[in-house]
Amino acid sequence: MNIIIDAMGGDNAPAATLLGAAAAVKNLGICITAVGNSAVMQAAVKQHNIDMQNISIHHAPETMEMDEDATNVRKRPNTSLAVALRLLAEDKGDALVSAGSTGAVLVGATLVVKRIKGVSRAALGAVMPSAKNPWILIDCGANTECRPEQLLQFAAMGSAYMQKVMGIKSPIVALANNGAEENKGGPLQQAAFALLKQSGLNFAGNIEGRAIPMGQADVIVCDGFTGNIILKTVEGMAKMMSGKIKEMFYASGKTKIAGLMMKKSLAEFKKGFDYKEFGGAPLLGIKKPVIKAHGSSDAKAFMNAIRQAKDCAAQDVCGTIEAFISAQKSEETPDE
Amino acid sequence: MNIIIDAMGGDNAPAATLLGAAAAVKNLGICITAVGNSAVMQAAVKQHNIDMQNISIHHAPETMEMDEDATNVRKRPNTSLAVALRLLAEDKGDALVSAGSTGAVLVGATLVVKRIKGVSRAALGAVMPSAKNPWILIDCGANTECRPEQLLQFAAMGSAYMQKVMGIKSPIVALANNGAEENKGGPLQQAAFALLKQSGLNFAGNIEGRAIPMGQADVIVCDGFTGNIILKTVEGMAKMMSGKIKEMFYASGKTKIAGLMMKKSLAEFKKGFDYKEFGGAPLLGIKKPVIKAHGSSDAKAFMNAIRQAKDCAAQDVCGTIEAFISAQKSEETPDE
Numbered sequence: 001m002n003i004i005i006d007a008m009g010g011d012n013a014p015a016a017t018l019l020g021a022a023a024a025v026k027n028l029g030i031c032i033t034a035v036g037n038s039a040v041m042q043a044a045v046k047q048h049n050i051d052m053q054n055i056s057i058h059h060a061p062e063t064m065e066m067d068e069d070a071t072n073v074r075k076r077p078n079t080s081l082a083v084a085l086r087l088l089a090e091d092k093g094d095a096l097v098s099a100g101s102t103g104a105v106l107v108g109a110t111l112v113v114k115r116i117k118g119v120s121r122a123a124l125g126a127v128m129p130s131a132k133n134p135w136i137l138i139d140c141g142a143n144t145e146c147r148p149e150q151l152l153q154f155a156a157m158g159s160a161y162m163q164k165v166m167g168i169k170s171p172i173v174a175l176a177n178n179g180a181e182e183n184k185g186g187p188l189q190q191a192a193f194a195l196l197k198q199s200g201l202n203f204a205g206n207i208e209g210r211a212i213p214m215g216q217a218d219v220i221v222c223d224g225f226t227g228n229i230i231l232k233t234v235e236g237m238a239k240m241m242s243g244k245i246k247e248m249f250y251a252s253g254k255t256k257i258a259g260l261m262m263k264k265s266l267a268e269f270k271k272g273f274d275y276k277e278f279g280g281a282p283l284l285g286i287k288k289p290v291i292k293a294h295g296s297s298d299a300k301a302f303m304n305a306i307r308q309a310k311d312c313a314a315q316d317v318c319g320t321i322e323a324f325i326s327a328q329k330s331e332e333t334p335d336e
Numbered sequence: 337m338n339i340i341i342d343a344m345g346g347d348n349a350p351a352a353t354l355l356g357a358a359a360a361v362k363n364l365g366i367c368i369t370a371v372g373n374s375a376v377m378q379a380a381v382k383q384h385n386i387d388m389q390n391i392s393i394h395h396a397p398e399t400m401e402m403d404e405d406a407t408n409v410r411k412r413p414n415t416s417l418a419v420a421l422r423l424l425a426e427d428k429g430d431a432l433v434s435a436g437s438t439g440a441v442l443v444g445a446t447l448v449v450k451r452i453k454g455v456s457r458a459a460l461g462a463v464m465p466s467a468k469n470p471w472i473l474i475d476c477g478a479n480t481e482c483r484p485e486q487l488l489q490f491a492a493m494g495s496a497y498m499q500k501v502m503g504i505k506s507p508i509v510a511l512a513n514n515g516a517e518e519n520k521g522g523p524l525q526q527a528a529f530a531l532l533k534q535s536g537l538n539f540a541g542n543i544e545g546r547a548i549p550m551g552q553a554d555v556i557v558c559d560g561f562t563g564n565i566i567l568k569t570v571e572g573m574a575k576m577m578s579g580k581i582k583e584m585f586y587a588s589g590k591t592k593i594a595g596l597m598m599k600k601s602l603a604e605f606k607k608g609f610d611y612k613e614f615g616g617a618p619l620l621g622i623k624k625p626v627i628k629a630h631g632s633s634d635a636k637a638f639m640n641a642i643r644q645a646k647d648c649a650a651q652d653v654c655g656t657i658e659a660f661i662s663a664q665k666s667e668e669t670p671d672e
Contacts (some may be wrong), residue, residue: 131576139605141514178477178564185479187562209568213576225522226565228514231544231568237573240467240549244608245581248601255601258594265584265591272580 001029003092003309007036008063008080010099014044017099018055020302025054026312029301033093035084036059046198048196058087066295074111085112088288095309096287097280099297104144109283109290111159118325122285123154123224124292125161126231126279129238130215131162136162140231140281146223148191151175152199156324157284158219159201164315165282165308166218174207174217176226185190188223196221199237199328220250245269269272272283284311289313290293338429339366339645343372347632350380353435354391356638359437363391363639364646369429371396371420385581391431394423402631408440410447417441419529421448424624431625431645433616435633442478445619452654454661457482458621459490459560460565460628463496463614465574466551472498475560476567476617482529482559484527488535492660493536493620494555498544500651501644502554502620510543510553512562517542519522532557535664574609581605615640618648620657 005021012037021032031054034041038059045052060083062076073082081100085108088096088176096113098105098205102124110122116296123139138158143150155173162171175193177185182193184206196203222230249259249266259266271277279301280293289312293305314316340393341357343350347513348592350372357368367390370377374395381388398412410417414603417436419446424432438460450618459475474494479486498507498555499661503555513521518529520542548566558566583604595602607613615637616629625648627655629641648654 030369046484131579144514176565178561179478209565209570210572210575212569225514226562227566228571229512229562233548233569234545234573236546237548237570238577239546241574241577241609243467244605246437248598248605254597258597261590261594261597262584265587269584273577273644329577 001310001313002033003306004033004035004084004087004093004096005047005306006081006096006098006100007034007041007306008060008083010021010293010302013099014041014296015048016297017302018044018286018300019048019299019307020297021055022051023299024234024306028307029318030054030306030310032056033058033087035087035250036080037061037063050112057124058083060084061064063175064079064100066261069080069100069103070107072102073108073229081108081229082112085109086326088290091111095291097293097309098304098307099295099302099305102141102292103297104289105292107281108288111210113180113286113288113290113324114286115285116322116325117336119153119321119327121266122283123151123198124157125284127281128234129273129278130213132215133218134166134278135215135218137220137222137227137231138284139222139227140252141228142283143224145225146188148188150189150223151192151223152195155196155199155201155203155255156217157321158221159281159283160217160317161312162330164317168218170202172204172216172220173201173203176212176213176220176222176230177206177208179206180208195309210234227230238254242270242273245272275305280310282317284317286318300311337646337649338367338369339642340369340371340420340423340429340432341642342417342432342434342436343370343377344396344421346629346638347402347489347662348634349435350377351384352633352635353638354380354386355384355635356633356642357391358387358644359635359639361458364643366390366642366646368392368642369394369423371423372416373399380567384438386563394419396420400436400440402437404437404440406437409444417444417447421445423447424626430649431627433627433629433638433641433645435629435631435638435641437631438477438628441626441628442619445622446594449622449626450663451621452623452658454665455489455621455657457489458484458619460601461616461620461648462563464567464570465609465614468551469553469554470502470556470614471556473556473558473563473567474620475558475563477617479560481561482524482558484524484532485529486522487528487557487559488531488664489585489621489661491532491535491537491539491555491557492664493657494557495542496637496656496660497620497648498554500656501647504554506538508552509537509539509555509557510541510610512548512556512558512566513542513544515542516544526559528579578606578609614646616646618653620653624654
């Protein structure tokens with residue numbers, strides 16, 4: 001198993017990406033191809049004394065900036081991201097991880113690695129915390145506007161991920177909506193509901209925002225605008241409430257002592273909402289696994305993203321998606 | 337000042353509504369007209385020994401069910417909600433509070449009390465907790481699909497509420513969007529951004545979900561679908577995280593002791609996210625103040641909703657909205 005990484009993408013690259021890669025080699029027994037500016041990477045290796053066993057460096061002279069126009073991934077073929085994507089397209093690795101800009105990873109993967117046959121749009125899934133088990137939110141921001149058929153495909157893609165990578169036999173799929181009843185939402189949600197109902201997926205109907213963090217569904221499907229709002233509101237609330245809890249423990253001498261007594265539990269509580277534990281966001285619908293790691297990934301978060309990439313490749317998530325899409329297509333056009 | 341209440345609306349009516357009314361009379365120095373089935377109300381008064389000073393009962397024989405079709409408010413003119421709305425339209429009171437179904441309150445207020453001249457759609461505002469001060473989310477669910485001009489009006493209405501009722505001199509307005517940059521979102525958000533920019537409101541640009549709970553804006557504007565998702569995701573996260581905190585304190589003998597030491601702080605923490613403290617949701621754009629109290633309101637929540645109704649009336653929120661809308665209209669059509 002060889003995972004290609006965009007070693008220069010992200011706020012803490014290349015130190016965090018290479019340290020994450022070294023940890024992944026050690027923990028997951030894989031090989032890594034680290035794509036990026038060779039001199040810059042060598043300097044980081046030296047500075048942080050990184051063990052480069054089973055990590056091969058592939059030189060790419062340029063680097064995409066985080067705020068650069070996403071379409072530049074096409075205009076600048078010598079950036080670490082563009083080179084990494086080409087290596088993946090040419091089967092020089094089994095999956096790719098980048099902490100670079102979401103837009104560039106999305107555009108680049110679609111243009112260079114290309115979509116699975118029949119997939120209308122690639123979608124970004126976010127693995128999210130809940131009161132119970134983690135669940136996937138798809139699309140969490142790649143496609144601002146969507147058609148109902150695309151929401152159906154997103155559901156199938158999220159379902160394949162939860163089944164293959166998270167080991168859930170028959171993932172429960174729900175449609176994010178402004179009410180539980182079948183006729184809720186706008187034309188998009190109403191049409192998507194009808195498609196999901198007859199999809200063969202384990203569709204449980206609409207889910208309201210209030211139930212989203214409760215872990216009642218394994219896959220929550222929506223357009224990318226709604227998904228972005230959900231993802232970031234969840235993150236914002238987790239951050240805001242964690243801050244309030246911290247304030248509460250720092251209020252007085254007595255509460256500080258209580259805080260010390262709770263130290264272990266508080267650390268676990270914090271861990272439960274820590275994006276670093278959840279790894280990256282799988283970009284689903286692309287021919288080969290692509291994981292978008294958080295832009296501010298540290299070594300641990302990047303290693304977890306590499307683990308996801310490995311699991312996607314090992315469990316053939318892309319093949320599962322392809323099979324679902326082609327079965328749907330043949331149902332739709334039985335005479336072809 | 338006389339506030340009309342739909343005494344039969346809500347899960348705990350009429351006990352909670354009448355107890356809330358009695359508390360409001362005592363604390364706010366107002367009169368109340370309680371509309372509903374007289375016999376049922378008298379029984380509740382007797383059972384709970386409610387002080388009915390300055391509360392006059394107005395008989396309405398029927399009651400809308402919580403899950404009844406909203407348009408029935410028109411077909412059933414003898415329900416407590418329909419009668420209460422007519423009393424408000426006939427200037428028999430200064431404002432109205434109902435804990436009945438949101439749809440029925442919205443439809444009824446629009447049909448019976450009617451919209452302010454020039455207002456395209458009434459919108460529901462939700463007063464929400466944040467890391468700093470409360471803020472208003474508008475529309476939080478009344479209008480699933482919206483036009484850009486409607487979002488501008490929602491912003492003006494929310495701004496009037498925060499200025500007049502919450503005492504914020506120049507409320508900061510932000511547009512809920514999937515990114516901070518001006519070109520973010522779909523056609524609705526892009527067009528609304530342009531209108532808000534030149535509206536004369538204190539418009540601070542787009543706001544992402546992550547920043548929403550931080551209290552960076554006083555008014556967050558969006559279509560009702562997005563607003564419903566934000567409102568309920570915030571509620572769901574608050575509930576989920578509060579549950580996790582409770583679990584944490586119940587984990588062992590040691591954590592239970594820490595919990596006792598934190599008792600006061602925990603109660604305050606809980607209070608900060610308690611809808612009962614925030615009262616109801618103002619329905620803005622209607623000719624007179626209408627407050628939709630939470631369906632599960634207890635007496636305290638209902639009293640706080642009455643307080644909001646009183647403040648809206650005393651501060652002439654409706655007049656402020658009317659002035660903004662008519663100024664906008666005359667700008668748009670200078671030749672008329």
